[in-house]
Amino acid sequence: MPLARAAVRWSVGHALPRTMLRRSAKQGDLHGRMFVATQSGDRAALEPVMDELRAHAPFYRGKFASVTVDHAAVRALLSNPDAGARFLPADRESSLARLLSWAMEDAPLGPLTPPSLLVTEPPDHTRYRKLVSRVFSARAVEKLRGRTQQIATELLDQIDPRSPVDLVATYCSLLPVTMIAEILGVPERDREKVLRLGAAAAPSLDLGLSWTKFRHVESALREFDQWLGHHLDGLRRQPGDDLLSQLLAAQEDGVSLTDVELRSTAGLVLAAGFETTVNLLGNGIALLASSPEQRRLLAEREDLWPNAVEEVLRVDPPVLLTGRMTRADTEVAGVPMRRGSVMVALLAGANRDPQVFPEPDTFDITRQNAREHLSFSAGRHFCLGAALARMEGEVGLRTLFERYPEPRVHNGAVRRSTRILRGYERLPVTLSPLTL
């Protein structure tokens, strides 16, 4: 029976949409073509499709979804109370709805399964978010700057700058995972495992996985949840000075989360804490390494670093898109949407909207309004970790470029194959200048 349930989850969530979108792509549907273009993780493949979508702003009405790359429409959609983050068959009594709810009975907890914050709406969403948001406020995060700096320096100390090194493995992934693990009280001996499981579970945000990949992802999610359960048991016995111990204490006071809510929230915060920031660092290194002018500016004016991070987020966002489904008839950016409409917000497209960002394809760290990008989403699901990511991005990039001002990226750079999470899988770099 578990296999039959998994087969239904895969068919409805991956096989069917993949077949339908590929078919619609062949018929010229831009949503379908966008799906096909995200297959390689390569930005260049997507850009012409985004340009075509822009000609249909604010919404391109595809066969299966309305898609927007328009900055104002993306913001309006993400802030609309009638557009929910959960995708459910419009008719809850239909046989498809009943089949799905049967199949979901033994689905592993994941970022897109309730009660994950990402797919929960008020009032539950407000309750979960309130419990964790204090720890990630801008003020709380500022206190972590010194520690982040120390970790970044230690990581660089361990790298031999004379030979090529993969900076994703040695720096970009380790800085955020160490930080979020310390915030959550994950012991050092478990970090390797958490990183491995996080990477294996990352495609869980994607649509259209193969059966083998889907099974692999679900088994990583189960192993992650099991590990989290043990970890929480340990903290129950021996609480520390970390976020999870605080959540457990709140749970014991009876104010807050059930066991499953706790595991889901903790799991999301942990995974989101490193699976995205790794991309910000990698994308930033690649962009800056190929922009000597921008590097020179940063060397002269260190006050530009925060804005440089915003510009990296704008030009090469770590999260490509998000989706919503209307729970009632509504209007988005002046366009009427019927209940049950599926909508796709291309964050990467909104970030290149020429009405908001003049010369949108130019990487310019002095851009006045770079911070208006939508890479952290908007509205009630606005990224909880934005302040942490910004701080880690700034410390991580600055520490690297101050020590090694002219890194050279080698040919073997490889983008990740995930569709939603965008960044580098491998970034081979030589750090120190050539000595002749």
Ligand code: HEM
């Ligand atoms: C550069 C790094 C990051 C990027 C680009 C990013 C991006 C995003 C985006 C786009 C969303 C909203 C998705 C939607 O609206 O459907 C989101 C939500 C979230 N992010 Fe981040 N994120 C980053 C780093 C982090 C970090 C470091 C944490 C750790 C605390 C984190 C925790 C979360 C959580 C818990 C949510 C769910 C919020 C909610 O649904 O209310 N993120 N992130």
